Amino acid sequence: MYSKFLAAGATLAVLSFTGSSLAQTPSTESPSRSFSFLGFPTKILVSGADTGGASALLDIMIPSNSGPPAHIHSREDEVYLIKSGTFRFLMDGVCLQAGPGATVFMPKGHFHTFKNISKQAGEQLMFVYPAGIEQFFWEVHELGLKMPQDFQKLNELANSKYGINHVPDHDFHAGTCKIVKAVK
Numbered sequence: 001m002y003s004k005f006l007a008a009g010a011t012l013a014v015l016s017f018t019g020s021s022l023a024q025t026p027s028t029e030s031p032s033r034s035f036s037f038l039g040f041p042t043k044i045l046v047s048g049a050d051t052g053g054a055s056a057l058l059d060i061m062i063p064s065n066s067g068p069p070a071h072i073h074s075r076e077d078e079v080y081l082i083k084s085g086t087f088r089f090l091m092d093g094v095c096l097q098a099g100p101g102a103t104v105f106m107p108k109g110h111f112h113t114f115k116n117i118s119k120q121a122g123e124q125l126m127f128v129y130p131a132g133i134e135q136f137f138w139e140v141h142e143l144g145l146k147m148p149q150d151f152q153k154l155n156e157l158a159n160s161k162y163g164i165n166h167v168p169d170h171d172f173h174a175g176t177c178k179i180v181k182a183v184k
Contacts, residue, residue: 037137038147038154039063044138048131056131062087062122067115069151074163076128078106080114085122089114111167136162 034043037060046057062085070090080089086099091112098104106112116122128134136158145154151166158164 033138035138035141037141038068038145039066042137042141044134045125047134051131053131055127055129056134058126058128058134058137059083060124060126062114062116062124064116064119064121067113069147069154070111070113070167071158072111072165072167073106073108073133074165075108076130076133077108078133079127080104080106081125081127083123083125085116085118085120085124087114087122087124088117132162133164136164 034041036042040063041061043059044056045059046055048054048056050056067087080087080098080103082098082100082102082104084100086097087104089096089098089104089106089112091106092110096104097117104114139157139161140154143153143157145157147154155166158166
């Protein structure tokens with residue numbers, strides 16, 4: 001199944017895979033690292049060191065009713081493969097609900113966020129290209145930043161070193177998003 005959503009001149013593409021599984025073995029030069037990024041258990045499966053900076057793959061558990069602050073990337077595109085749970089994604093004012101097996105593409109340069117709307121934690125694989133965001137996640141972990149109290153520090157780090165700008169207090173997480181398409 002392939003669906004497209006047009007949002008402010010951008011395309012939000014969703015692919016749904018059935019009967020397939022994805023597995024990735026980290027390279028021996030860069031073993032996977034497990035840590036907590038803003039309370040989200042995160043594992044770097046493939047880092048930029050493994051790919052010459054071309055891409056990175058992370059496995060992230062998102063607690064129920066949680067998600068990142070709304071933000072815009074200037075450098076990397078993101079692709080999410082939903083392994084478990086149900087997520088609402090928002091990009092440029094367009095919402096999409098995606099469940100296990102769905103893949104969601106979020107291109108750089110577009111305002112976006114997501115929220116796990118399941119009653120339990122949800123799991124997603126996050127593929128980014130080019131790599132670099134995994135270093136941001138690791139640095140936030142190392143600094144011990146927490147939300148919402150460290151929002152300003154998080155945004156300063158994200159913007160100055162990683163080309164990511166966070167938007168505080170966006171109402172998406174309050175449940176005001178209109179769902180335009182559900183993917184199962």
